[in-house]
Amino acid sequence: MSALAALFIIVLAFATATLSGVFGMAGGLVLMGGLALVLPVSAAFVTHGLLQLVANGWRAILHRKHVAWKIVGLYALGSLIAGTAISLIALTPSKPYLFLFMGLLPGLLWLPQDWIKLDAAKPPQALLSGILVTGVNLTAGVAGPLLDIFFVRTVLTRHVIVATKAATQVFAHLAKIIVYGGLMLRTHDGANMPPLWLFAVAIPLSMLGTAVGGRILDRMTDINFKRYTRLIVTAVGILYLVQAGQLFLSAQ
Numbered sequence: 001m002s003a004l005a006a007l008f009i010i011v012l013a014f015a016t017a018t019l020s021g022v023f024g025m026a027g028g029l030v031l032m033g034g035l036a037l038v039l040p041v042s043a044a045f046v047t048h049g050l051l052q053l054v055a056n057g058w059r060a061i062l063h064r065k066h067v068a069w070k071i072v073g074l075y076a077l078g079s080l081i082a083g084t085a086i087s088l089i090a091l092t093p094s095k096p097y098l099f100l101f102m103g104l105l106p107g108l109l110w111l112p113q114d115w116i117k118l119d120a121a122k123p124p125q126a127l128l129s130g131i132l133v134t135g136v137n138l139t140a141g142v143a144g145p146l147l148d149i150f151f152v153r154t155v156l157t158r159h160v161i162v163a164t165k166a167a168t169q170v171f172a173h174l175a176k177i178i179v180y181g182g183l184m185l186r187t188h189d190g191a192n193m194p195p196l197w198l199f200a201v202a203i204p205l206s207m208l209g210t211a212v213g214g215r216i217l218d219r220m221t222d223i224n225f226k227r228y229t230r231l232i233v234t235a236v237g238i239l240y241l242v243q244a245g246q247l248f249l250s251a252q
Contacts, residue, residue, distance in 0.1 A: 020059065049180070056170050079131075081131050086135060096248045118153065119154055138180075
């Protein structure tokens with residue numbers, strides 16, 4: 001790995017952890033796209049999982065008093081089901097399809113709320129969110145916009161939403177590390193992973209970014225939180241669709 005690529009990943013880890021600390025999901029979407037630009041898909045999945053595991057886990061710890069643990073427990077069970085199923089398929093998307101999937105996901109945020117009957121506060125739907133979100137996370141690399149749909153109709157505050165989503169994503173990223181890390185071990189593809197020293201630098205920066213994002217979140221209103229989340233994620237999705245189009249054209 002070149003020094004420039006390593007520096008890019010380190011800076012990206014801090015910036016996206018800060019973004020996730022504010023909005024709860026936008027950072028993961030940006031991080032996955034950035035990693036896919038400089039790493040093979042499987043290595044990008046594992047690296048994304050490791051960095052986001054730390055960022056989300058630390059965010060859940062920082063906001064632990066706001067976590068809705070009943071939702072998290074049912075989500076974890078759903079993650080186990082989805083992770084087991086996907087591991088049996090062992091499907092790794094190509095880069096064009098990865099960017100296509102990531103680009104399409106933000107469209108879910110624009111569905112009329114009258115169409116959405118999902119609510120993570122309801123036990124069966126908390127379990128369903130674990131299955132669906134982890135399944136999409138393991139195929140598209142990220143699933144923040146889908147997870148957000150399960151919180152759109154809840155009466156939870158922005159702090160509870162961010163804290164609970166962070167705790168649930170710990171299990172989604174664990175599944176990503178186990179599934180794709182296991183695939184890389186079986187195919188002896190570990191040489192494509194970033195060096196260990198990069199993680200030693202990037203992980204503390206992810207934790208710092210999470211804390212910085214939490215400070216920004218405290219100053220934001222619930223209305224602006226939901227408005228900016230949708231706009232930022234949509235802008236990122238459009239960029240990914242453009243990138244997917246370019247990759248498909250170059251492959252012809």
